[in-house]
Structure formats: structure tokens, C-alpha cells
Amino acid sequence: MECGVGAGHLERLAAQNVSGLSREVVVEAALMFIDRHGLARLTMRRLGAACGVEAMALYRYVRGRGDLVTGVVDHVVDRLHTEHLAARHLNDSWQDYLVGLAHGVRQTALDHPQVFPLLASEAPQAPWVRPPLRSLRWMETFLDTLISYGFDDVAAVAAYRTYTASLLGQLLLEISSRGTDLHPDQTVLDQRRGSRDLSEYPHLQRLQTMLSADHSAAEFESMLESVLDRLERLVEVLPC
Incomplete structure (x- = not known):
């Protein structure tokens, strides 16, 4: 399961099982987000939205x-x-x-x-x-x-x-x-x-x-x- 942060509409995970996420997937998605939007704009809420999940779902894989x-x-x-x-x-x-x-x-x-x-x-x-x-x-x-x-x-x-x-x-x-x-x-x-x-x-x-x-x-x-x-x-x- 992947968390996309490309141009256009982001690939959504909301309709899928959140357990398909992993720390590696979340970190890779964050790197893509930073490359596209900049470090200053990275927040848990924005990354969660990019992955199609609530920000709280990410806390299963990262502390903050x-x-x-x-x-x-x-x-x-x-x-x-x-x-x-x-x-x-x-x-x-x-x-x-x-x-x-x-x-x-x-x-x-x-x-x-x-x-x-x-x-x-x-x-x-x-x-x-x-x-x-x-x-x-x-x-x-x-x-x-x-x-x-x-x-x-x-x-x-x-x-x-x-x-x-x-x-x-x-x-x-x-x-x-x-x-x-x-x-x-x-x-x-x-x-x-x-x-x-x-x-x-x-x-x-x-x-x-x-x-x-x-x-x-x-x-x-x-x-x-x-x-x-x-x-x-x-x-x-x-x-x-």
C-alpha cells in the first residue's frame, strides 16, 4: 500500500484498511511532501490529508x-x-x-x-x-x-x-x-x-x-x- 504525494489529486487511502500503512510508507510520503511543498509546510494534518487518513492515524507509526x-x-x-x-x-x-x-x-x-x-x-x-x-x-x-x-x-x-x-x-x-x-x-x-x-x-x-x-x-x-x-x-x- 502506498501513500502518494504527486502532482494532481493525491492517491487516497481512506477507503482502504489503515493498517496497510507502515512507518516506511509514512516516511517516504513525508519526503515526497517536503520535496514538493517544502519542510515548513509539513504537518501531521497535511500529511494525513495527503495519505487520505486522519492525522491521528499517523501516530501509530511516528511519535510526532x-x-x-x-x-x-x-x-x-x-x-x-x-x-x-x-x-x-x-x-x-x-x-x-x-x-x-x-x-x-x-x-x-x-x-x-x-x-x-x-x-x-x-x-x-x-x-x-x-x-x-x-x-x-x-x-x-x-x-x-x-x-x-x-x-x-x-x-x-x-x-x-x-x-x-x-x-x-x-x-x-x-x-x-x-x-x-x-x-x-x-x-x-x-x-x-x-x-x-x-x-x-x-x-x-x-x-x-x-x-x-x-x-x-x-x-x-x-x-x-x-x-x-x-x-x-x-x-x-x-x-x-
Whole structure:
């Protein structure tokens, strides 16, 4: 059973058995609603109407709007993890892996611009991670992949910080230029889930000190130097 939120009249579920709904169906419907109407307009009442049921029927599957939006963010991150992050064995090199992942993350940002800024927000289970991402599994898999390609701990952490900061920064600017609000209300997320137990994430547990260290000033200078070097090379190839 599906809950449609497409153009035209929404597919109705009112005449069907409500028990055909599930958390997955409700979350997917919420994602479609956000993509079409925006995060600010998502309410339990409006989503219920989109699914052809009373809002109260949705509370069988989500605790409220915060849990619903958190479920949407998790859904998008899990899909990204499955389709791109965990696909390391399909690549011949770490460079190919990072290129493929970057394109996957960019497509996610373009497909779900209203949700994407919430992915680049404080991870409730690991608020010490810099830059933050809302999935410990995402970070663990990323580090594990680079280590499997021969990176040592220091190089893997440096790669994580440089790669994700550059990627997220570029994509947030891109979706902002398309009219997306980069400052969604973080209170819409349900902060009650999970714990800070890192026992399931051995790399994060081992590298917590390095991941939490604040090297913002040095990283800014390094980024600036890289930009200037790139511009220098560009000027060198310009015709006189």
C-alpha cells in the first residue's frame, strides 16, 4: 500500500484498511511532501490529508513531527549509504570511490534540497565530530573504506575532514543558489533517539580524539592556499 504525494489529486487511502500503512510508507510520503511543498509546510494534518487518513492515524507509526522529520533524514542518509557509500568494492581506487560518492551526495542534495541541510547538522550521538554529519554509520563506513585502501588513522581523519567539509560547503552553496533555506529549524528533529555508545563503531571510538580536535584556523589557511594555487595555475595558462 502506498501513500502518494504527486502532482494532481493525491492517491487516497481512506477507503482502504489503515493498517496497510507502515512507518516506511509514512516516511517516504513525508519526503515526497517536503520535496514538493517544502519542510515548513509539513504537518501531521497535511500529511494525513495527503495519505487520505486522519492525522491521528499517523501516530501509530511516528511519535510526532520531530520523529517524522528525523525518519525522513535517516531514510535519505540510509539510501545514500546503500547506493554510494557502501559501494567501495565497485571501485578500483580510493579516488574513484570518492568521486562516485561525491556525485551521489550531490544528486541527493539536488533531489532533496529541503532535507539536505539537516544532514549537515549536529549528530546527536557524536556532537564532537567536525564537521558534523547525522549518521555514525556514514562516518564509520567512510573511515573504514579509506583505511581499507591503505590510509593510516591520521590520513583517514584528515581525508574525512577535508572531503566532507569541502563537499558539504559546495553543495550547501549550490542548493542555496536555487532558493533553499540553509537554516532550517533544528528543533524539528527528534533528539531523543540513540545514545553516545560508540561500541558498534570501532574506528570512531578509536579516533574520537582526532575527530573532535578543532583545527579550524589551520584548515582554513590550507583551503585558502589550495585555492590560490589553483588560481595561479589558471592564470599561467591564460593567453598573453
